[in-house]
Each structure stands twice: as structure tokens, then as C-alpha cells.
Amino acid sequence: MAKLKKITADSVYNKRFYYPQESAVEKPFNWQQMSRLLHYLKPYMRTLVPLAVLAMLVNMVVRLTVPILIGDYVVDKAIANRDTTLLTYLIVGIGVLYLANYIANRYRIMIVNTLGQKTIYDLRKELFSHVQRLSHNFFDKRSAGSILVRILNDVNSLQELFTNGIINLLMDVMMLVGIVAILIFLSPQLALAVLVILPIMFYISTKLRRNIRRSWQDVRLQKSRLNSHLNESIQGIRITQSFIQEEENTQYFNGVNASNYEKERLAMKKSAYFGPFVEMSNAIGTVILIAYGSHLIINETITVGIFVSFAFYLGMFWEPISRLGQIYNQLLVAMASSERIFEFLDEQPNVDEKKHAKRFKEMTGHIIFDHVRFSYDDDRIALHDISLDIKAGTTVALVGHTGSGKSTIANLISRFYDPTEGVVRIDGYDLRDMKVQSLRSHISVVLQDTFIFSGSIMENIRFGRPEATDEEVIESAKVVGAHSFIMRLSNGYGTEVEERGNILSAGERQLLSFARALLANPRILILDEATASIDTEAEMKIQEALRKLLKGRTAIIIAHRLSTIREADNIIVLENGKILEQGNHDALIQQEGEYYHLVKSQFEMLDEL
Template sequence: MANKATADRAVKRDRFVYTDDDVIEKSFNWEQMRRLYTYMKPHNRELIPVLIVMVIGTLTRLGVPLLIYYAIDHIILPDTGSGNTTHLWLLAALMLGMYVVQMIATHFRIKQTNIIGQKVLLSIRSHIFTHIQKLSFRFFDKRPAGSVLVRVTNDVNALQDLFTNGVVNLLMDIIQLIGIIVILLVMNFKLGLAVMVTVPIMFFVSTSLRKKIRFAWQEVRMKNSRINSHLNESIQGMKVTQAYVQEKNNIEFFRQMNESNLKSWNRASALNQSFGPIIEVTAAIGTCILYWYGTHLIKNDAFTVGLLVAYSTYMAHFWDPINRLGQLYSQLLIAMASSERIFEFIDEQPTVSEKEDAKPLPQIQGSVRFENIVFEYEKDRPALKNISIDVKEGQSIALVGHTGSGKSTIINLLCRFYDPVEGRVLIDGIDIRDITLESLRKQVGLVMQDTFIFSGTIRDNIRYGKLDATHDEIVRVAKAVNAHDFIMSLPDGYDTQVEERGNMLSMGQRQLLSFARALLSNPKILILDEATASIDTDTELKIQEALKVLLKGRTSFMIAHRLSTIRNADDIIVLDHGRIVEQGNHEQLMAQKGVYHGLIQAQYRFV
């Protein structure tokens, strides 16, 4: 029963959680390939010597069978006397020279195409990462982190074969194929047509596999993305998993995902490899036709032994490029599946974007006004309903209310992480939609409850608020928020390396670092989103003293439940289900004995 429940859970998550990774039901899109080529276009000049060397190598490859034909028909079979051996040695030396040229050309081509291919992948990876930085919160709200990660890593890496050798090999194989066809038809037109009659049949059979192969590789990419998403979730939630003793269920869920991915890969690989046998069977039929019809022509003196040997050599070279073109098509199918997913992200437009004529926000005084704000995360489910707030510069505003009342939404709109459906947000009388995002967020400091600490040193994490800050400035803000003492108690002080997300630090210590980071940026508007929720009472008292100095002259918005954090606010706004139900200072609201009074009384009951 437990295994069945786990399986059901896997199926449900597989169907409903990762909706952005469903198989894309589109026909093969050459426009997609053209877009991929735009990343290679800047390197066209680097390809010129590669193409020249490739043509030289192809011509030498095509010339060898002609030397064999000449040696058999004009030197070996005819009785030419003592000059026979000398001519053979000359031809052998010429053939050896051609093989040396081929070897050098192949080495140069492979080396250069790999260099160019890696540069192209660098451009694609940089483009998608840069684009992701500009996307709005709504994009990340509906996608797990692992799904985003796999686009930048696995999907880009899947294009490697195409760019490192696929494009150049395509040109080389086409030139070689055309050259062989022309030579075969010139040598004997009827025999040339006879041996190539199987080619259309081979293409007809392989065409039926193309759509299946493309969808199979799309499914592989999709399931690989889901595994990465689950891995990311499992690692971040390991404490919860172990706390609730769910390791076995987690392992079983991953096993099912892993096996499903393996089956998809095996199916795609099997379909992909089906091109090889088709070409081999076709080549075998063509060879049978060659020797059957060729010997018939020799008996009738319409053909020679040397031509037959040269013909058979060309036929061997004829099927090689066809086989490689089949493999290239497989690479195109893999690239198509990955490029669809990459361009899906690149084509995603920020829901919060700057106007073309957006101007930098000048140095602000700090007045803020919310005018008749209506906002919804999901259509027809408003999170804020006709909110109007007028904040003068230097005022401290506390936002209180039950979970889901709209407190954080107001903060998100002020930082312009989202745009309101109706109404507008003004800073110093300027609509924030008319200014650049960078200039807005540089003057707004944000300290969140879920503090994110980057891997690196303590100094680097504080300096994240101002990258050119001096050591003295960093120490000053650390002392202001009472973080200096605990930092100096660490092994290397400000140069102590912290792990990803700051796991070596306590929650309170991480919160103090986020305070220092925000204060270092010296914002005119400071936002504290449950910023003291993870700090013990003693530390909070120290921070309250520091904030009295640091908030002076700044407009501040505080989301908090602790009375000590909000009671000194100039104005307290009480929210309930997206509406303002009460507003005033602490004494006024307590006297009303309304919602705010009930929240404070409830807090005291649980203290």
C-alpha cells in the first residue's frame, strides 16, 4: 500500500507540477535552426579556413579511387614492361601524400570546429542566463528552480555535437556526396542510376521515424528536467524529509522518476539507432546491384575491372556521408528538442518591464503614495482591493494583519517586483512605472525574513549592498546592527568563508548580515519584511536601538507581528483579505478595540 501511494504521488506530481516541461507538440521548425545559427554567425570568419581545409581533404579523398582505377587498368593489367614498377611506386607515393593531407586536414578541422562550437555554446549559455536575470517574479513563481537550471546546463550542453562538428560535417558530407554522384554517373550513367535506386527507398523509410524520434528526445529532456527539479527540492528540504522520516518514500519516488527517465532514454536511443541498420541494408542492396550489373558490363566489354574496383570504393565512400547525414539529423532532432525549451525561456517577456522612455529616478526624499491599488496573482482572485496609502518622507509605517492579508504584496509593488492591475505607486510624486528599475531599487533597501546568504566571505555578503564599499564602511554598518562581535568571533572574521545559503550561521546571524547589507546601500526607503522574526529577544533589543538611529530621515515600511517592532511606528496599517480595515498609531488602534487590538491580545496569549 505504501508503494502504491508513493507511485500515485509520483504520477500526480508528474502530471500536474511540472506543466511548463510538457512535450512540445510542434512540427520540425527550421526557423528554430535559423535562430540557432545566429549564435554561430559572429564566428563565420573563423569558419573560412576550416571550410578551405575541409574542401582540400574531401578532394584528396575523392582522388584516391581514381588513382586505383588508373593503376589497375593502365599499369597492372596491361603489359607495360619495366616501367610498370616505377609507375606503381609513383602512384603509391602520390596516394600516401593524399592520405597525409587528409590526416592533417581532419586534425585541423576537428580542433577548430571544437573551439568554435564551445564559443557558440558560451554565447547561448550567457544569453539565456542574462535573460533570466531580467525576468519578473511571476516567471519564477510558476517554475521550480531545477527546471530553470536544466535549461542553462543540460539543454545547452545537448547542442554541443551540433555546433562542434555537425554544421561543418554537413557541408563536408554534402560536397563529398555530390562529388561521388557526379563521378559515378560520369564513369557509367546506367550503373550509377542502378546502384543509387535504393536511396529514395531508404529516405522514404527513415522519414516515417523522424517525428517519433523528435518527440522521444523531447520526452527525455522533459523527464531530465523533472529529475533536476526534484533533486533541487529534495536537497533543500532534506531537514524536513529526515524530521518526518520520509527517506524511504523519497527514495522510492526518485527511483520511479529515474526508471521512467531511463525508459525514455532507451526508447529515444533505440529509435535513433534505427537509422544505422536502414542504411546498412540499403548499402548491401546497392553493393549487390553494383557487382551483379558491373560484372555483366565487364563481360560485354562495356566496363573495366579498374572501374569496378574504383566504383566499389566510391560506393563505400557514398554510404559513409549518408550514414553521417542520418546521424546529423539525429543531432538536429536532439538540438530541436533542446532549442525549443531554450527559446521558450528566451521568448519569455518580463511582466514587469521598463518603458522605452523610462528615466532614472533622481535622488528621492522618500514620500510614497499608493493610489487605488488593485492587484491579483491569479486572474479574478484579487490580493489587494482598492488600497490607498499616503506616506510622508521619513515616516515609519507598520503593516500588520493575518497571513494572506496582503502585507508582502504591498512591499512587492513598492519594489516593483509586480505591477498593479489598477492604480499606481508614486515615489515623490513620480509613477514608478516611468522610471528605470535599477534606479528605483538602488534607493530602496529590503530585508526579508528568508535571508539569502551567498557562498563567499562575510565581507562579500555585506558588500553585496554596495560593491565598492570600503572595509571601514562594512565594519561601521556591522557595528550599527550589532553584527560586528559575532563576525569577529568567527575563525577569519570578515574573511570567513560561508557556505551556500549561509548554513554555517544561525538564522539570527544571517538576519543581522542582511541588515548590514541593506544599511550599507544607504537607501532612502527601507523595507523590513518580518526582518526580526528569526532574532532572539536580546538581539532584537539591540537592533531596536540601532534602528532608531538608522531609520532617522528614512521612510520605512515594516511587516511584523512583534509589538516591540511596530508600536513605535508613526502609522500602523491593518490589512484583512486585501483591504485596509484600520489605520492609526498604536494607542489609537488599541483604543478602538478592533482587529489590531485582537491581534495584540492574541500575541500576548501565546507569549
């Protein structure tokens, strides 16, 4: 990491190179996108949704009925006529209605909470499953932190919408329509006077929407940057400490954190405008009610009971108006998050699987590259017109300097990418005509930077074939020479490893990855610098095991160590994506070409040591 200048919130936010694929954009409210979100309620349209709507209707009917009973019957009839019997019946009746309202409200809250949790579960499950199927090209362009934000934070931000927002929105809209209809029925003059503030309120609130929406988009973008930097910092903590860059890294984080604080503060500030504005509208409406309502009572245009009912309804009227403002803020947050979620869900794998793709019933492992050309982008061509014929059961070593195309060839065999031009075939089948899962079930890959999951040693090895027995797992570990060090651990195969296997040495992690690959019993084995992290003594122990393992399998070995590749059936020397020469070890040494010089330089280095 280069030495960083003093960083402010604005300077961090304006560094467009930080995560260029993430940007806040200004868009109108997307009803199609909202409809797509509501689609996740479809599985519950015959169960939870009708129950929630029924409870909501009971709640709404009770609330709309009680003010009429109080104004028209309690005030104008029972109290005005001093009818205690009617008053008693009314009090009991209103009490029963409120009890029904309490029960309906309780069940509505329980139902919508269950509905929201189930919907969020379904959405997160779909998003995670979809991301796992995306091509390597997708992950090449995005940091792990930004992907985590989509699956965790952005999905969580939809929870309030699904839990309360949608049902409350429906209830509040129906309440407002019902209240307005009743007010007009009771007194058109007073209703118009009280509701005259609505057009002004609607105009001003509309003006706020665009700014609020953009602010919440900025918040989501900044949270993505914050999480991405956190993930990168934690993963790279050893490098940070090795180069004594803790202070600079902290300073950079403070800048990103400050920008996140500013964006969220600004969004909350804009969102907070709506509540006080509704309260002011309520105050103005109340003043109009008292002034004009008193005038109408004095002139005997309306009764006191109607005035009391108006007061109840007016208090009820501004409550859903205020909630609608909150729900609208939830919608803005949901729109900002759903845009980002659907962006991932709409992402299609670069490696397309045809509708009627075939399966490999059996695989021998005969690999052919037919004039293959591949480029990661327009400016970087990785392979130039590569033609190879790798016979089934043979071992092929790929040799060359960094960037020569060795790993690209391995990636094309596993179909992590498709060729830009030409065809890759296995057993005569174009890989683009085959099911990806069927292909990869016959291939095992061991990388230099192996990944060990949290869990036990047994679980990590069994990851290669989940249905394998304990005996098969142990046998695989014995073949690669991992059994002895595993048995020295505190709990043997049941030993829990930490995240990324940090309790193990680099060589031990690599041996576990060998055992995992062997357990899968592949027809094609790809070793991409797989022995780079293993010391010379450990490597010698697994050479004999590798000879047994590779027998009868097609193996692609990418390595610089002579001991790993010299026994290969064919050694292919690559340079800048082109094949310079190929043959077995003895034939290439006799040619005294590029391979000869690579071997010679390696021996010279050993002599110096």
C-alpha cells in the first residue's frame, strides 16, 4: 500500500477509482421494480396474506365505526337525552369493539412479522444461490465486501417493508379514503375547510422525494465501500502489520467511515423533514376545525356530536398521513436496496448453459484445444491460437513465466471462462454443449492459495465428496501424507480449524486440499502451483503418492519446480499466451530451448544456495 495523504470524507467519497462498478444513480420510482419485490409474497397469497388483510379490515372497521358511535349516539342521543340505558349499551358495545380491535391488531402484527421473515429468507436464499452460480468474471470485478453488503445489508433493509410497510400502506390508504368519505358525508363544508391543507402538503412532500431517494442511494453505496474496505483490511492484516501501515490504514478507514456517517446523517435529516411537516399540517387542520366548526355549531348547521366525530376523525386522519411518510421513506430505502439486489439477480453467467445441454455419463479425460484464443478484456489477450491434444490418462505440465497463460488454460478446462475463439473439447464434446455441473463433477482443482473452511478437518476433506465415509476420508489423507500431522492435532480429524485454516501451516493446508481433491475421485486433476507452499521434505513424501494418484487420470500440472514436472508425459512451454515448445523432459533438454534455460537457471540458483 502506498503512503496515503490525509483523507477527508469528501476525498474518499470522490475517489471514483475505489469501486467504479458501484454508483448512485437518479431514477424515478420504479413501479415495475416494486411489483417484482411484491412477487416474493406470491407463495403466501393463500395463507398469511389473506389472514393479515382480514385482521387489518377488522382493525379498520372498528376504528372507523367508534367515532360515529361516540358523536352521533353517545353525544347527540344518549347524553343529550340523558338516556343512561342507551349510554350503558354504547359503552359496553364500544368496549367490545376495542377488544376485537386489540385481538385483530395482535394477530395482524404476528402474521405480518412471520410474513416478512419468510419473504426475506426466500429473497436472501435466492440471491446467495444465484451469486454462487455466477462466472469468475463477476467476482473478478467486485470485492468480497461489496457482495456481502448486497446479501446482508441490502436484504435486511427490505425487512421493515415486508414486515410492516406493505400491510400498513394498504391499511392507511383505506383508512384515509374511509375517513375522507365519512367527513364529507357528515359535513361537506367543514370537510372541505379542514382538508384544504392537503394539496399544499402533497405539493411540498413531492418536492422532498427526489432528494430523499438520492440520499438513500448514496447511503447504500457508501455502506458498500465501508464493508469492502473492512473486509480487505481484515483479510490483509498480516501484510498491513508487516509493512507497519496500521496508522495509514486507520486513517483511510476513518475517511471512509466519516463519509458513511455524513451520507447517513444527511439522508436521515432529509427524511426527518416529513414528520414535523405533518404535525404542522395537523395543527393547522385543528385550528380550522375549532374556528369553523364552532361557527357551524353556533349557526346550528352541525351538531356537537358531529363536531366531536370530526375531532376524532381529524386526529385519526393525520396519523396514517404521518405513517405514510415513514412508509414512503421505507419505500425509498427499499428501492435503493432492491436496485442493487436485482442488479445481481439480473447478472447472467458469462458461461452460458444451453437449454438442452448434455451430461457426461462417463469421462475418460481426453482434452483438445482447437485453435483457442482467449482475452479477459479487449486490451489483454491471454491466449493466441492454442492447439493442444492431451490424451486421456496422461500428465501434462504447463511451464512459463507469470502471465504466460498457464492458469488460463486450466480455467478453460474447468469452464470458468469460455474461449473468445476456437473450441475446447473433452472426450470429443464441445464444453459449451455440456452441463457445467456435469463437467466439474469430474474435475478436481488444487490451487496454490488453498482455501480451508471453518469446521473440522474431517468436514474440510469431505467437502470434495459430501457422501464419503469417514474411512474414505482418512484413506485420502493417508495417500497424500496428511494423516500423520492430522493425528498430532488435539482432536485428530475432529479438530476444529479457524477461519481460512489459520491454525495450520501453509503446507498443512495444502495437504488437506490434496486430500479433498483426491476424495472427489476426478478423471481430470488440475494442480495449479499446488506444491508451491510445501517444503522440500513434505514434497518428497507426496511424490510417490502423486504417482499413484495420477495413474489412469488426466493431469494438468502448473509448477516451476523441476521435481514436480520432469516426469510429465508432455511439457508445454508457454510465453505470452503462445506455445514455444513441447515434449517430454529429455527431449526439451536436448533442444536447448526455453525449457532448457529455465531448468539451467533453476539449477544455478540451487548451486548458489
